[in-house]
Amino acid sequence: MESVIRGAAVYLFVWLIFRVSGKRTLSNATTFDLVLLLIISETTQEAMIADDNSMMNGLLIIVTLIGIDIAFSLWKQRSKAVERLLDGAPLLIVEDGRLIPERAIRSRISESDVMEAARDKHGLERLDQVKYAVLEVSGKITVVPK
Amino acid sequence: MQIDDQPPAHLQIDQDLTHEERQWKAERISRVIMLLIATAGLLGLLGRGPLSYTSVRSADGTIEVRYHRFERALASSDLVVSVKPPTDQTPLAIWIDQEYLGTVKLERITPEPNWSEVHADRVVLYFDAGPEGAVISLRQQALGPGLPQAQLGIEAGSSVSFRQIVYP
Structure with a gap:
């Protein structure tokens, strides 16, 4: 039981923290971003596994994580509002060669x-x-040239 | 250019500025929350730290326990028991409530007791102690989240009681 709760709690927490930290966080893929991502994954793994290194625990956590992911994607398919809430939406930041300042900032x-x-x-x-x-x-950032 | 501009009609993009405004607001609020969490962590409100470390002393001052008010499940920490004179007991007997021992794993007792006795409601540890008193360190690990109430004391003497908050 605890494995499923741990898996679900970690999934939701990681989703929330990445969602509220903004689209650009860790997406820049500099070397440091990559290292930071590895550190985060290591920390997350420790919190999920706790002191149980059994195969059954690993199996339960993987099933929980993939299960929630599938459930979320099915939910997103049905509702545009849910998709925006879970994933966000794209944003135009340059129009006709001009940066839109407020959106960029x-x-x-x-x-x-x-x-x-x-x-x-x-x-x-x-x-x-x-x-x-x-x-x-x-x-x-995707670019459409003139 | 205004923020409420619509995207150009020929650019097929699923933009939603109302959502974006809400997103930015949530990002700003979350930054404050993250700062508060980190500050609480530094102060020791979410685990070990300066505001977490505290002590409790019996009314007559013969026994004092230093402990962490805020603990985390499966993380090790020390309970330091100081027994001050007068201790006319030979050997010195310290008891710990069984109910509390059910919520923690005792990893190490320094110094090691000479022997121990198990009773239905408590475990008694026996030490050789000099007349000047003794300091005993109990390394323990909370087994799960909760609000365990600890009770321990000197056999046939004073006792102390305290509550901890154990985070998941």
């Missing part, structure tokens, strides 16, 4: 973040070559 995005995505995927040189840039739910 609140989403913790700078012009250089947009230019990094623009150079990376499209080899663009300047912001005015960007038609649209969208902050996706994954935290990545």
